[in-house]
Amino acid sequence: MPLVRYRFTFRAREAGVLRAFGGSAWRGVFGHALKRVVCAMRLRPCTGCPLIDGCAYPAVFEGHRPAPDPTVRPAGVDLAAVPYVFAPDHRGDVAFAAGDAVTTVLTLVGGANARLVYVVRAMAEAGLAGVGPARARLDLARVEALDGLDAVAGELVHDGGDHCVPASPRRPGRAPLGRCVEATLRTPLRLRIGGDLVTPALFRPAHLVGAAIRRVSALAALHGDGPIEADYAALKRAGEAATFVHAVLRWHEQTRFSARQRMAMQMGGLVGTCRIDLGDAADALVPWLSLAQWVGAGKGASMGMGDFRLTAAAS
Numbered sequence: 001m002p003l004v005r006y007r008f009t010f011r012a013r014e015a016g017v018l019r020a021f022g023g024s025a026w027r028g029v030f031g032h033a034l035k036r037v038v039c040a041m042r043l044r045p046c047t048g049c050p051l052i053d054g055c056a057y058p059a060v061f062e063g064h065r066p067a068p069d070p071t072v073r074p075a076g077v078d079l080a081a082v083p084y085v086f087a088p089d090h091r092g093d094v095a096f097a098a099g100d101a102v103t104t105v106l107t108l109v110g111g112a113n114a115r116l117v118y119v120v121r122a123m124a125e126a127g128l129a130g131v132g133p134a135r136a137r138l139d140l141a142r143v144e145a146l147d148g149l150d151a152v153a154g155e156l157v158h159d160g161g162d163h164c165v166p167a168s169p170r171r172p173g174r175a176p177l178g179r180c181v182e183a184t185l186r187t188p189l190r191l192r193i194g195g196d197l198v199t200p201a202l203f204r205p206a207h208l209v210g211a212a213i214r215r216v217s218a219l220a221a222l223h224g225d226g227p228i229e230a231d232y233a234a235l236k237r238a239g240e241a242a243t244f245v246h247a248v249l250r251w252h253e254q255t256r257f258s259a260r261q262r263m264a265m266q267m268g269g270l271v272g273t274c275r276i277d278l279g280d281a282a283d284a285l286v287p288w289l290s291l292a293q294w295v296g297a298g299k300g301a302s303m304g305m306g307d308f309r310l311t312a313a314a315s
Helices: 023-038 056-060 110-129 205-223 232-241 279-295
Strands: 003-012 016-018 084-088 094-096 101-109 138-146 154-158 180-189 243-252 255-258 263-266 269-277 308-312
Touching (some): 023 084, 023 110, 101 138, 101 279, 110 205, 180 243, 180 279, 205 232, 205 269, 279 308
Antiparallel strands (some): 016 094, 243 269
């Protein structure tokens, strides 16, 4: 699953604030801006548009693929998985003054990376349109391709002018983890099982493992190198055999406004830490969990929800 993780750095024209876990705000302004930048059909709906197969907006923002072949979409794959993930650099509300730097991280998966020039233009337009409750305007100053999952610096791919060259996609390797791992849920992990939300009391290691496998398999099948051949039944059994060593989790509620539905929506989920014994099948599960760190898991992953990190831990 080739991908590139980019950091966008803006300079604020005026004071403003970004709410905690602000990926939904970035996704909203980015989507509107991308359509304005690339649409040649006066912003008509994409459905039925004769240009849909070649347009950057449906390809990137909606995850559209030309003439899909149902034979390459395995059963259970989330067909709504889109090839981008916002991951704001802050976990709480952040106030900024005029002249301050404002950053966000955006991961592009598969072919979306080839359309970076449109993405950069749309992010610049999104910043000028204003973000946050006060719609504070931002000027895009630079874009860097980050070398690692939590890298602090990287390769400059856009300098605020005309220079914009996509970085070469990378295929993240397996993290150096063993049988026992410490999982930190950094943004709300929102999962449903049988239609019910998974609360701290109901959460089990199998829920995180299953969400990671579903997320990675969907992105690989729809936007990466193709479906991942694996014994998914065996992986499910391995996930169900994993156990908690300890867990300190809580429910974090947050509200986002959906412009499409014109209403406020509750988008809470699990945050906290847990130590998991992956059991004898750790070698089979770790690659999936490692890769899911780059793209999140659960509901709202494209807007930064379900962001987690793993470290090796003693059993």
